Amino acid sequence: MNYPKIVKIIDSKKENSDVKTVLFNYPGKIVPGQFFMIWIPDVDEIPMSISYIKKDVKGITFRKVGDATNALFSLKKNDKIGVRGPYGNGFKITGKNVLFVGGGTGIAMIVPAVEKAIKNKIKCTVVLGVGTKNELFFEERLKKIGAEVYVATDDGSKSYKGFASDLAKELIEKNKFDQILTCGPELMMKKLYESRKNIPLQASMERYMKCGFGICGQCCVGEGLRVCKEGPVFDEKVLKNIKEFGVFSRDASGSKVRL
């Protein structure tokens, strides 16, 4: 039922000054790339990608950027939140050699996908893109499980100076990837889409959401594709027909906003 289940926060961890992980009991299967609707009582209910997938425990990792994430950031152990989902399709991981590109908080949902791929003996190359080195998180978590990790910072404060999409482009030239999976700023994903060299690509899109289960239409892109239901992960064939991909988004009123 599409009704929030009230859960207690069992643990939380600051990943850096602005990014936090919150864990709660929520049994059930999740495909990496799926998301929850998280209700912060008296504040808002927002879509959040899932960053920890265990049998009974699930986690979300987020940056404080607005009212809802700021409120969520300040919650403590035993505080209650509402959770519904999982929603959406998630990544379909195929091939033997996969490139993952996570930008900003997009890193949060990329990591469980890498974990699943490694479990399935897939070679994982991961590009993490952030503005500056203090914004980075989950690098160690990825290295520990055996992923080949590259970091790109816009300001060059760590490793590669430039965008994740530029670093990924270089890696695409030098390697033979079977698939590219990405989540992050849409302009980054659009660039990646353009430089993918016929490699199958799946990108996770983000849109303002209300229902999360395909009835309100708020998050529709292209010809009526619901990001919450047919997405949030779309492959290159579908992305080709989503004219607003990397161009515009919509605000809560449905008005177009340039990306």
Add this chain to the structure above:
Amino acid sequence: MDENAGSMKRIADCGAGAIITKSIGLKPREGYPNPTIVELECGLLNAMGLPNPGIENFGDEIKKLKQSKTPIIGSIFGADATEFVKLAKEMKNYGVDALELNMSCPHAKGYGLEIGSDPKLVNEITSKVKNAIKIPVFVKISPNLMNIVEIAKAAEKGNADAVVAINTVKAMKIDLDLKMPVLSNKMGGYSGKAIKPIGIRCVYEIFKNVKIPIIGVGGITNGEDAIEYMMAGASAVQIGSGVYYREIDIFKKICKEIEEWMRNNNYKKLSEIIGVAHK
């Protein structure tokens, strides 16, 4: 699913005979914070708060949707007759085929039901819109009224071409764990299966008292539901929440089920069924 040209086109491609846009007002409106919609045992409870991009921004969507050839019914909401007339003219200029006046949203202050519960206002707004434009005008009315017949009559007197009944039923859900209403607006509108008998009763009562056609809506998820509304007096039906229960191609499915029912019961034309429960 009536947000933008793309989503409405998808509905059209799924067999809908016409598309009703989301309700559009003069200015962009964000609506209420989430939660704005939840599923309950027998229906959906929502208080979106009339979010819309404003009439100025909606022209593009209509123009794009026009290419799909499915008739478009522009839904509008205003605070008074002047606003409704302004919106009606704009919608008509964009090329909609008909208008639906939202006088029944149960959860937006100063709009919808707050206007639609006053027969004088309903009559005034309807007639002023009718005088301003030539396309058909439908008035969507609320079940949250003791005087639903009076409101329907007021719309008829104002020269409405049809009444649409019903909008959602005013309702609330309190979460037991948090001991608070789950919707951010607290109060919302209930739709889906649970409200079908209410819709049927409203359409039946209205049919007895007005001569203009009725468009039935509320809890329709299959062909038999649609037939039942027609027996009560509806000439056409609308579907909203049904999209959730039976996916977007519910329109094709229901059309097929209506045809099947007619074949099995030896009916050739829908007109033979409309209002048959009154005989």
